[in-house]
Every structure is written in structure tokens, then in C-alpha cells.
Amino acid sequence: MKLKIAILGTRGIPNYYGGFEHISEYVSVGLVKRGHEVSVYNSHNHPYTQGDWNGVKIIHCYDPEYLLGSAGQFVYDLNCIRDARKRNFDVILIMGYTSSSVWGSFYPSKSAIITNMDGLEWKRSKYSKPVQGFLKYAEKLAVKYSQYYVSDSMVIKQYLARKYDINSRYIPYGADMITPIEREQITPEEALKEDYFLLMARMEPENNIETILEGYNQSNSDKPFRVLGSTDNRFGKYITHKFKNDSRIEFKGSIYDTAKVRALQNNSYLYFHGHSVGGTNPSLLEAMASEALIAAHNNPFNQSVLSKDAYYFSNPADVKALVETVQRREPEKVMVDNNLQKIKHLFNWESVIDGYEKYAMECYLNFNNEKVIA
Incomplete structure (x- = not known):
């Protein structure tokens, strides 16, 4: 038919x-x-x-x-x-x-x-x-x-x-699986493997950007934190002003090159996903497909997608603890692979x-x- x-x-x-x-x-x-x-x-x-x-x-x-x-x-x-x-x-x-x-x-x-x-x-x-x-x-x-x-x-x-x-x-x-070409979009000069934290979102309160950056700001981490997304709106200007004295936080603005975004996700030490409203979020699926290790805001939407294959946070203290304690070892590799299987077979x-x-x-x-x- x-x-x-x-x-x-x-x-x-x-x-x-x-x-x-x-x-x-x-x-x-x-x-x-x-x-x-x-x-x-x-x-x-x-x-x-x-x-x-x-x-x-x-x-x-x-x-x-x-x-x-x-x-x-x-x-x-x-x-x-x-x-x-x-x-x-x-x-x-x-x-x-x-x-x-x-x-x-x-x-x-x-x-x-x-x-x-x-x-x-x-x-x-x-x-x-x-x-x-x-x-x-x-x-x-x-x-x-x-x-x-x-x-x-x-x-x-x-x-x-x-x-x-x-x-x-x-x-x-x-979401599409990450390709070998996309993996190679970042030069060693731009990013050492797993040497930075990453957040990608519209600058809106419900994306918990302030919570994430507040927790990172309180941490003793020496890894930089890269923030992708336009900061031209009111909330974006507020966030950049609030954290302007933390030189570790790098506001990169919007990047429309999909291959480069996915390479950034793939290379990150820990990818923070703060979305708390809406259904299945496309950027979350892309991060999963890009084989990023994910820390997500603790809410039913994210839990329904990630299940046990992510770290979760609800407040700045949680973020601080994750930034200071998460390791990239065998359990984390399993989490990343499990999320990749979800992309292959469901999403x-x-x-x-x-x-x-x-x-x-x-x-x-x-x-x-x-x-x-x-």
C-alpha cells in the first residue's frame, strides 16, 4: 500500500x-x-x-x-x-x-x-x-x-x-553513527584526547547550564570546560558574565560544522547533558552515537534513554564530585558501548x-x- x-x-x-x-x-x-x-x-x-x-x-x-x-x-x-x-x-x-x-x-x-x-x-x-x-x-x-x-x-x-x-x-x-572522518576533524593542537569537559546546548535555564558550570567552578579540576552554543541571548550574557573570571571555562559559541561537533563530543573526557524538559533530545543521541561518556541531569527524560549507562547530577555539588572523581576505565567503556548499541538497535x-x-x-x-x- x-x-x-x-x-x-x-x-x-x-x-x-x-x-x-x-x-x-x-x-x-x-x-x-x-x-x-x-x-x-x-x-x-x-x-x-x-x-x-x-x-x-x-x-x-x-x-x-x-x-x-x-x-x-x-x-x-x-x-x-x-x-x-x-x-x-x-x-x-x-x-x-x-x-x-x-x-x-x-x-x-x-x-x-x-x-x-x-x-x-x-x-x-x-x-x-x-x-x-x-x-x-x-x-x-x-x-x-x-x-x-x-x-x-x-x-x-x-x-x-x-x-x-x-x-x-x-x-x-x-542519530547517525560517528564516522572515521568525523573522528579526525579535530587536530592534536585543538584537543588532546579526553582532556576537556564539554557541554552543548541552547543558553536556557532549563538546560541546567548554570548548575553545571557552578559545580565545575567550585572544583579543583585543571581540565578546561568547553561550552558550545550561542551566548547572544539574555541568559547567555548572564552566564558568560557570571563565570568570566574562571579562565578554565571556554565559551566557544555556536559551531555549525556537524563533523567537528561530533569529534568534540567523541574526544571529550566527560560530556554534560543538562536538558530537563522535552522528549528524546537529539543532541543527547548524537553524543551517544559519538561515543561520549555522558553525565546527564537526573530526570525521567534522560533516564528513559540512558538508563544505567551515564552518570547523573541534580545540583552543583553533584557536578563538582563528578568532575573531580570520574575515571575513564573499563566500567566507563562499558557505559559508552552500551549507549552505542542503543543507537544501533533502537535510536x-x-x-x-x-x-x-x-x-x-x-x-x-x-x-x-x-x-x-x-
Whole structure:
């Protein structure tokens, strides 16, 4: 059975932006290779302007975000939905709900609607109380107007079952294995093997950057601590100012060279992952695939992915202890290898594409059977 599938809710492919664009790129191309007709909606501001990319049809829609800021995302999503109403898609996959679910009453009635429910966006401390309230409302609308749901984390799946009594399909995120070429991206002058700590994240409070750097700052370590991520926002400026007198902390800014980032992860002594909100985090999977030894913030999201194959921290004292005591010996090698096996057998793109293909088929058949019965 071959389906006509549309993917909405992203800025488009190829990926120039982030998580949902990244997974949409892999899933759309993977489904095309399996014989399905797939269309991805792209912002008219997207750098790629052609109508086809690796067999995926690209539908360009007007996106006024450059004029209206975040409000423009709502207009863009509405434009995509209005266009989708004119086409006879079997299945529509909506990535996230923040700026699309308010238009739920306009979703095409003849298509099976699957929404990837993202993380618990309303928990992010970077948002004001009114915005957090809106995001809770948007989540409810996504549940109301979609027929089917994807959770990329078992924690999200359990939350949706508990809160809304819905059975979402667990389909994780994916990551590519590190390649020999990527391993060689760092010269000996740039980094001695395992001679530095590493953190890579958006500068946001819920990523526990302050907790990590506070713990390191209190330690007696002589290894440098490299921080990857733009520090241009308010929190980033606060963090750089707070730790400006610790010469061991090196703020490297954003690095967009994926091979170099993965080599940095691979070569680090200990990779700190502080994310505490959301589903399966792509940067965590990449660190696992890059064979980094990981210290993660102690929360259900990270535990569901890493299990016993990581060190955990909850406060600066925990970080200080890890920095001063973690060794790179046989138990640590086992942790790294176990995480690599998870990437090979669970968090790999072929498995992810399998999951989306099977679920899309199930939803299409179920949706059309219900229409016949009605």
C-alpha cells in the first residue's frame, strides 16, 4: 500500500534549523524510498527554492515570520493548512503543535491527522506565565483536533495517557553513527584526547547550564570546560558574565560544522547533558552515537534513554564530585558501548522510518474504516 503523505509544522527541508526539520528530512526521504508520495511544506524564506528534494515534493508557503516575529509562525502554519485542504492527502503528519493546533478546526477532514506531540513545551522556564498557559491550551487543542499521536519519549507517552487518556505511538528520534572522518576533524593542537569537559546546548535555564558550570567552578579540576552554543541571548550574557573570571571555562559559541561537533563530543573526557524538559533530545543521541561518556541531569527524560549507562547530577555539588572523581576505565567503556548499541538497535533512522511508515498505514486504514462505518 502506497500513501500520499504530507509533513507540516516545520520550516522545511533540507534541514537548516533544528530538531523537527532534521527528523522530517530523514523520514520524508525514507518514505519516498519505500514508494510513498511525500510532500513537505517549506517556508518561502527557506534557502532551498526548488520543488523537489531527493524525491520529496516541496510545497512553498508564505511565511511572514521575518515581518511579524513569532506571530508569523501562526500565519505560516495556517497557510500550510489551507493549502493542504486543497490536496487529497491520505495522511498528514504535523510536527509539534505550538502554532498549528489553534487552527485545528481547519485541518483537512478527509485526511488522517497525526500530530507529533513534542516535549512538554509549557514547562520551559524561558516562557512567561501567559505563554506557558497558552502552550497548555495549544496542547489540549492538538489532542482535540488530531486523530492520532506520536510521542518520541516514553515519558511523554505516559504523560499523554495519564492526562488525556490517549494512546500515542512511541517512535523515538534517531542519530547517525560517528564516522572515521568525523573522528579526525579535530587536530592534536585543538584537543588532546579526553582532556576537556564539554557541554552543548541552547543558553536556557532549563538546560541546567548554570548548575553545571557552578559545580565545575567550585572544583579543583585543571581540565578546561568547553561550552558550545550561542551566548547572544539574555541568559547567555548572564552566564558568560557570571563565570568570566574562571579562565578554565571556554565559551566557544555556536559551531555549525556537524563533523567537528561530533569529534568534540567523541574526544571529550566527560560530556554534560543538562536538558530537563522535552522528549528524546537529539543532541543527547548524537553524543551517544559519538561515543561520549555522558553525565546527564537526573530526570525521567534522560533516564528513559540512558538508563544505567551515564552518570547523573541534580545540583552543583553533584557536578563538582563528578568532575573531580570520574575515571575513564573499563566500567566507563562499558557505559559508552552500551549507549552505542542503543543507537544501533533502537535510536537509528531506519527504525524511526519503519515506525512512521507502519503507524501511517495503520492510521490511514483505521481512519477510512471509521469513515465507512459512520
